[in-house]
Amino acid sequence: MTRLAQLGRPLLWLSIVLLILAPCACFLVLAVSPRLFDQGSQWFTLSYLRGVFTGASATALLNSIWVACAAAGIGLVVGFPIAWLVGRTDLPGRRFVAAGMWFVLLLPSWLPSLGWQRLVQPDGVMYRVGLDWPFVTHAIMGPFGVVLLLGLRSVPFTYLAVSVALAGLGQELEDAARTHGATRTGALRLVAPILAPAITSALAICFAEAVSDFGVASTLAYASHFPLATYQLYADINGFPPSFSGAAAVGWLLVASVAVPLALQARALRGRSYAVLSGRTRPVARRPLARQAKVLAVGFVSGFYLVALGVPGFGAVSASLLADFGASFHVTFVNYQKVFASSGLSGPLERSLVYGAITASVTVVGGFVFATMLAKKRTKSTKLLDFLLLASVALPGVVFAAGYIFAYNLPVLSRIGIDIYQTVTLLVLGYVASSLPTNARVLVGAVSQVQRSLHEAARAHGASGAGAWVRGVFPILSRPLTMAWLLTFTGIFLELPISQLLYAPGSPPLSVAIQDNLGNYHFGTGMAQAVVAVVIALVTVALVLGGYRLLAPVGWRRMGGGTRG
């Protein structure tokens, strides 16, 4: 082990402790010791934890767990075939599929939720256009709708993880199977287990993302009287006076819930190697689809986008085009005029672009390092790291934000001159901490496929340690890293709970400015701002992917080109 590596590992764990563990621990400890942070009189109590197992909290928690399982399942069932069709066939329009996935990802989850509500609610758009379908209202405004929305949101995670893995899986394995007489299904059966790291990683991340989602919990689930744990946690924090201890108790159970997918993942991967990506990996040959299969495939993919993007897009855009709270179908651009006439929009927009870029850049580096550790031989420390990262994905952003206040606003820190609460520094640290786990989990599928021989070959040819990585490994991972950067950027660009609690006074990010309008009765203006923000985020995604296409060497794109921009 080199000296750098010897120094690097403790530094890595120190950063995990400072960024993730300490804030989360400061929040979660309140479940048993409210007095520690002046939130009650008890130094030790189990009453809050006991409370979670009874009444509304228990119901909400149970709902969250089964809904997250179902959502992860939908993510896999829909996301895997789409990734396969895009990566392995001549599916028409496949170049637009990846861009569409980014669009699904960058929409804050409350937006599709409101779109669906607007469509199917009693006297909603569906009824106004003459479709008297109460059964649709009952289906969407209930557990089915909640599972559907969270499942649709899981699809891009599965798609990204699987498509990157498929790209790394050259043609030779399928060719070998076909040469030995296997049917297409047989070849798929051979290849599917090799994709296990990506699949299990996708399932785990989908579960954690769904269980920690707040956008759907606070809109469609709330309106459907279907309580979820994150809403329960939010209600505890948002009540007055807030019950941080009650919220922390729910947080403990959310953290514990991710142990289930992690255990399943560990069981699936035990003792096997999935490194298939080497310098000899051959690019894939696309299989032409028969006419009928092509129609079915296009219908399947289009149906997904119609449900995931068409409906919420209609909801958001229609809300932004109505000036009168939706009393008529009279279309007006007055809300957009207000947005562009307002001098207060450019500042938050610029800030969120900068915060998103900084956070994404820091997170991709950290995420890659963590993913590399997770992809290596499983030891106790990597297992612990794996659990910590996924557990922190399961915690809603508001927990991070409150934890950061408790951890970094201690009087003792102020006395020694560390006063970072309500500064941009702490806000960006909060963003990084909340993005890092998801980022690492998304990258682990691609990183675990890189054979160590690539690095060793470069070293054998005289490259230095860093040079070997830059010239031997980075080209293959350049596209997944670009995608991970975009994933973080788009997530932070419209992030709300952390921004609300940690932003530096006088410097509001975009989401806070939008929320300010939505909360101050300027519903249409707020929706118009949200639409403009989504368009800007989309343009950024297009610029980054276009830049990669133009600037990256052809070899980089070919080796890492599982996903198309």
Next chain:
Amino acid sequence: MALAPALAVAVTAAAALSGAATPASAARPVAAHAAVVPLVVYSAQGYDKAETQAFSKQFHIPVELDDNSTGPLLTQIEASKNNPKWGLLWVDGATAFAGLDVQHLLLRGFEPKVAWNSLGKRAVPADKSYVPTGVTLAGAMAYNAAKVPNPPTTWSQLLSPTWKGQVGTNDPSQSGPTYPFVAGMMSYLHGVSQGERFFSKLKANGLLVNPTNGPTLAALGSGQINIALVQSSAAIGAAMSDKSLKVRYLNPVTILPSAIGIDAKASKQEQLEAEQFASYVLSPAGQKVMQGGDPTGDSLYYPVLDGVAPLKALPSLSGVSTQNINPYVWGPKENMVNSWFDQNIVQ
């Protein structure tokens, strides 16, 4: 750099002496020797940006504005209460201030020397731990006049089959101004259990509960409901943009003061600046900014000062019976009442 604080002090003193910008006030003058510090304002008001900018411009005191919803602001204050970073809080609802006051988080004993009108006098707390700056009404009734030519005139009429499935309101757990409405009804009906019975009957009659004013008014606009019980400023703002909507107050309607509280643990200098700010808000200049800062939203308030008229869009309060709830009685019940509402009315 040393010139700026000195200039600020000079301007502050000059403004205070002139009496034109700041009315007679109990605000202690900013000490001549003290350096100006940034005043950190936590606010959920739609006109706060305009007001803080005007204040900074006039007194050369820098203001750092945390413009957020009431919920996150109170969460920040509670989470950071052993090392607070705020200087002044400006939100709607006396119960929140009473809750902070009983925890000794607010500076007591400050009252600007202004000519309160009857609304203002009723909103000033005995220990002077917060300062009312305006009043809206909790549970104002917005209705679609095209579909409802004869709206209900009493609260009990809302329970009749005539209005089945036509009434909507907000969830007090998510909408700050809604708890005073719920508490006001309980107070009017002489007890929590009587109030619970009222809301249970309202639910049985098809009450629609949305999280906040926006979605409830959107439901009214789309025709999902025909009557919305929301904060008066939201109702009037909606009626200004949708001419088919009208606003009426059912008797009694509960007063919802917007108020300013000052951090008890802030530095002396910041407390002085906060007092200066509160006095400025209640000055003619400050009231003008308040009424112009968010003309279709929070600016639609009833002033608490003699000589300041409300905006023309506001319905007259003559003939309307208003009631104040005791925030020190109803504040501590907020979590209990909201939990009951969530479990029995929302679910």
